[in-house]
Amino acid sequence: MAVTAAALPPGVIGVHALPADHHDGPWDSMVVPDGTKERLLSQALLVLRHGHRLTALSAAPHGLIVLAGPPGTGKSTLAQGLAQAAALALAPHGATTFVEIDPHAFPSDMLGESQRAVARLFTEVLPEIAARRPHTIVLVDELEALAVRRSTASFETNPVDVHRATDAVLMGLDSLRARCPHVVLVATTNFIAAVDEAVLSRADLVLHTELPDETTIAAILRSSLAGLADNWPELRPLAEDTALHAKVAGRCVGFDGRRVRKLVLAAMASRTEVALRPPLLCADDLIAAADAEQADLP
Ligand SMILES: Nc1ncnc2c1ncn2[C@@H]1O[C@H](COP(=O)(O)OP(=O)(O)O)[C@@H](O)[C@H]1O
Ligand SMILES: [Mg+2]
Structure with missing residues (x-):
């Protein structure tokens, strides 16, 4: 209590x-x-x-x-x-x-x-x-x-x-x-x-605690996507696509764990249709969001 x-x-x-x-x-x-x-x-x-x-x-x-x-x-x-x-x-x-x-x-x-x-x-x-x-x-x-x-x-x-x-x-x-x-x-x-x-x-x-390396970033992405797939089962394939997680992780070097977690949200919020219907989230949304965040790193 x-x-x-x-x-x-x-x-x-x-x-x-x-x-x-x-x-x-x-x-x-x-x-x-x-x-x-x-x-x-x-x-x-x-x-x-x-x-x-x-x-x-x-x-x-x-x-x-x-x-x-x-x-x-x-x-x-x-x-x-x-x-x-x-x-x-x-x-x-x-x-x-x-x-x-x-x-x-x-x-x-x-x-x-x-x-x-x-x-x-x-x-x-x-x-x-x-x-x-x-x-x-x-x-x-x-x-x-x-x-x-x-x-x-x-x-x-x-x-x-x-x-x-x-x-x-x-x-x-x-x-x-x-x-x-x-x-x-x-x-x-x-x-x-x-x-x-x-x-x-x-x-x-x-x-x-350290900034996550690429393997850790991929694991955080997987865990964040798995959380989404609990709500929207259509996203299960994305959550299980380890090759994609590795590819996106390669573009997230320098991110802290919080930024990696937020990446999935940023990808969902990058297109109005996805924001309204999250099952439409695709690999390209994640890659584009990673590149946008990478460009914003100080
Ligand atoms: N190594 C990690 N593995 C999984 N999630 C992480 C990791 N590092 C950070 N996060 C996530 O980032 C967010 C911010 O973490 P937080 O504990 O507030 O960081 P800090 O206290 O170091 O600023 C949380 O949602 C956390 O789950
Ligand atoms: Mg703290």
């Missing part, structure tokens, strides 16, 4: 009980190198299930997983998928709470307001939420907005405020780890160079 936005503390944009059927999808939809999903899932499960017992180790986990890479490479989708995949694996031991944090939703840095809100998030809000169910996964999407690297922070921002906000995150991470060693925090960043080093050094796993 999702709690209404009005009831949520600053910075928290969603609280969900998992597993839930409507959260199926993201995990399977992601095309990533072999082993990536297992590594991510295992890292999360280890802390969610055994975090309490691991605190005694000299190298106890911080429960922090960082997904870093260019925009549109699937970081947020992987993080959401991970929450559901972990919740499914842990379902025999109880439910999982998935909490979504939006660093941009914190009040401005003025007068230390943001710093207080961050401190409250880690010392009150998250421990209270974590007390509700046996497992808790927190997604901090676009961490660079919260934990600005102090050594390179822009001079336009008040350096004192930047220090304070980043210090609040560091103290928050340490306090959360001490009180709730079984909570997993998944943070994403488009720009790892902007994230504070001390925050990064606390990560148990930093996973770098």
